[in-house]
Amino acid sequence: MAEKKQALLLFSKPPVPGMVKTRLTTEHDGFLSPAQAAEFFKRSLYDVSELAMHALMELQMENDAAVAADPSVDKVTYDFFVSTTPAENVELMKETYDAIGPWPMEIHYMTDKGATFDDHFDYAFKEIFAQGYEHIVSVGGDIPTMPKSHIVQAFQWLDYFQSIGKPGFVQAPCQECGTSLVGFSHNTPMDHQGVYYNLDGRPALDGYMEKLEERDVPSAFLSPVADIDEKTDLAHAISCMRAIKQAAVFQTDLFVPQRVLDWVDYMGIQVITPPNDEHDPRQYIDQE
Numbered sequence: 498m499a500e501k502k503q504a505l506l507l508f509s510k511p512p513v514p515g516m517v518k519t520r521l522t523t524e525h526d527g528f529l530s531p532a533q534a535a536e537f538f539k540r541s542l543y544d545v546s547e548l549a550m551h552a553l554m555e556l557q558m559e560n561d562a563a564v565a566a567d568p569s570v571d572k573v574t575y576d577f578f579v580s581t582t583p584a585e586n587v588e589l590m591k592e593t594y595d596a597i598g599p600w601p602m603e604i605h606y607m608t609d610k611g612a613t614f615d616d617h618f619d620y621a622f623k624e625i626f627a628q629g630y631e632h633i634v635s636v637g638g639d640i641p642t643m644p645k646s647h648i649v650q651a652f653q654w655l656d657y658f659q660s661i662g663k664p665g666f667v668q669a670p671c672q673e674c675g676t677s678l679v680g681f682s683h684n685t686p687m688d689h690q691g692v693y694y695n696l697d698g699r700p701a702l703d704g705y706m707e708k709l710e711e712r713d714v715p716s717a718f719l720s721p722v723a724d725i726d727e728k729t730d731l732a733h734a735i736s737c738m739r740a741i742k743q744a745a746v747f748q749t750d751l752f753v754p755q756r757v758l759d760w761v762d763y764m765g766i767q768v769i770t771p772p773n774d775e776h777d778p779r780q781y782i783d784q785e
Contacts (some may be wrong), residue, residue, distance in 0.1 A: 498564070499571045500718050503550050503556075503652055503779030504625050505549050506578045506635040510619075511589035512539035518639070537760060541725065542638035543597060544754035549636065550577055550602045551752060552648035570645070575652075577602045580621045584608045595718070613694035626683040631659070634667070636681035639725045641754035642737045643669075643677065647719045651680045654717035666709055669719035672730070677722040686712045692739075732768045735761055 510517050514531035517538040521527040526633060529537065553575040560573045581590050586659050594604055607624060609617040625633055632655040651667045658665030664685040669678035681687045692704035697708075709716050725731050738761075738782075739752050745751040 498569055500629045501571055501573045501654075502576060502628075503573055503632040504576050504630045504634075505553055505648065506580060506621060506625060506633050507549065507638060508580050508621070508635060509542055509590065509638040510538050510581060511593060512536070512542060513588050513589070518726070521728060521731060524673065533764070537725075537757065537783060538639060538758040538783060539593065540760050541641045541754070542593070542754075544641045545636065545638050545643060546577075546579075546594070546600070546604075548643060548645050548752040548754070549648055551578060551598065552645045554601060556646075556649060556652055562689075576604045578607060578621075578625060580607045580617075582607045582609050582617060589736040590776050594674055615689045615692055615694045618689035618693070622689075624722070632656070632680060632682050634678065636678050637724060640671075640677050640722050641757045642734055642741065643722050643727075645752045646750065647678055647722065650719060651678060651717075655680055655682050657715075658715050663715045665715040665717065666705070667717040667719065668705060670702050670721040672733075674702050675724075676701055677706070677724055678719060679705070681714075685714060687714060731766075735766065735768050 513537045514535040514587055518529075518534040519531070521534040521537065522531050523529070524531075527534070527653070551697070556573075557575050560570075561576075563570045564572050570731055574641065577589055579594070581587060587608055590606060591604075609621040609624075610711065611617040611620050616647045622635075622686075632652060634651045634655070636643060636648070647669055651669075654667045655665060659682060663684040666685055666687055667678070667680045668676050671677040675693075676688065687708060692701050692708075693766075723730055723733055725734050734757075738758050741751050742753045742755075742758060745753050
């Protein structure tokens with residue numbers, strides 16, 4: 498039996514007014530104040546963190562049961578990391594999480610460094626891999642509609658690729674040709690350079706796909722999950738979150754982002770669309 502470690506990595510800034518979700522504010526064609534935008538992000542960060550921890554605990558329970566049934570099965574430990582920058586923000590992140598603790602899992606805090614987001618991504622991945630972790634799955638804090646099953650499946654796909662001797666890659670796109678989830682293994686020939694920061698207009702998702710093809714890396718695709726940057730993103734997410742809450746009565750594996758929904762209700766936010774007064778042209782086909 499081998500002992501392995503796998504990590505969920507959440508990138509986040511501290512939820513400080515003026516530092517996060519500025520495109521939701523009135524200064525940038527949004528409708529929230531900087532304090533309101535920061536409060537939304539803090540609640541989203543809490544919900545995403547909790548759903549990620551639930552996914553990791555589910556994986557941990559499955560592995561513990563498998564090891565108990567067959568001692569030859571590899572023992573896996575799943576850990577939760579939060580990475581922020583610069584280093585002085587680590588204490589702010591700790592204070593943010595401690596404010597509503599305790600959490601169901603230990604939180605490992607770290608700092609990412611670099612001149613570009615690509616550099617920060619690479620730095621954090623390398624730091625965790627250097628601690629002996631086999632897989633990393635990374636997400637952001639602004640995706641409260643992320644299905645818990647995406648995180649579970651991401652680790653399962655990376656396990657599968659390792660089992661066939663082809664270290665792989667897993668991703669879930671966002672709504673703007675970027676990514677909401679990215680993961681790969683310590684021996685996957687992959688990096689983030691030129692993905693998020695490039696001058697030729699190539700979307701991040703395409704940047705990853707080019708690397709995968711060039712390096713012959715197998716990949717798994719999970720259904721898109723929208724992140725929240727603009728007011729239209731928030732409107733879409735609110736409708737989705739309400740649908741999730743309703744469906745969770747029977748789909749008990751769904752995670753309800755209740756903290757964000759409570760904030761939406763407190764703020765009195767209503768999602769509306771322009772009236773649709775266009776007639777379906779099929780009426781002319783249907784008429785005899």
